Amino acid sequence: MKFTQPKLPYAQDALAPVISPLTIEYHYGKHEKAYIDTLNKLIAGTEFEDMALEDIIVKSEGKLFNNASQAWNHIFYFFQFSPDGLKEPSGSLRDQIEEQFGSIDEFKHQFEEAGATLFGSGWVWLAVDHDNKLCIIQGKNAENPLTKGLKPLLVFDVWEHAYYLDYQNLRADYLHKLWDIVDWSVIEMRYR
Template identity: 70%
Template structure:
């Protein structure tokens, strides 16, 4: 199996000013392409060659894990957004968030604080466990909650390359603004 960089469902400038065209072109167009190229090289001629990427993430380690997980994480991240995003979740996801955090605002605050508090590079995640309970977690580097038996439903990238061109060292501002472009229909479809 050969992995390819998927086409984004929006133009490179469509998420501005939250995420600039320049950041999309570097972060998704170049950075993500490198992870995919490395993944393809690392699986060639190995037992992982015919595995799906989720299996590779759950079973591999080292460079193969890092490149597979980063390839998956970035696609998951960029396909969470829409130029028509924002607002708040609806339906069962909203009910689950309010049950766990009392309000959408409390959830967003904890999510942002978790991402801001991650030392170094990584990801902040909203996942569900096997019983459907929601969990906010932070993962360093290429970490992915799939490796802990959780199902990811939302992530924000807190590597500096995700925000430095647009926000410099203001990670908290970056995380706060991302809510303006979250496509809650996509996130809810991952929850259901």
């Protein structure tokens, strides 16, 4: 197996009550594992077998793209959280958010709104372009900013399996609570 599922950098119950241990068990433990297992089967013996995951995402389509991108998206999502991380952005990232969105609160409002209004399943992203301009992007299904030449910084998963066990149909509540566990030191590292 080329790709393996990395161990989370926190205990299964560390993000509760925002994300319950049961959601971690199913969402990361089963959904994410299935994407990685399927990805490994799909690339075996193909031109993609020796590529980096990001290259597979950019160069593939259909079932291979869906599994590669979902494998990457979930790792990106789960590894941005911490029960005791930096709670607000700082430095140049904070400055850029405030310049473009007016305030941190306004950025969060727009980000949550993009997630709440995405019809169906997908992701809401904060990404940066080559000119250092931040953008909030809705991505349906497995869509990923890498395919648009953008650098992803932050993502919230709006597939129902990400929140339904904990929030049922209250997607907006889930999106709002995720700020409590975002570790902005991770987002700042991605920005640099």
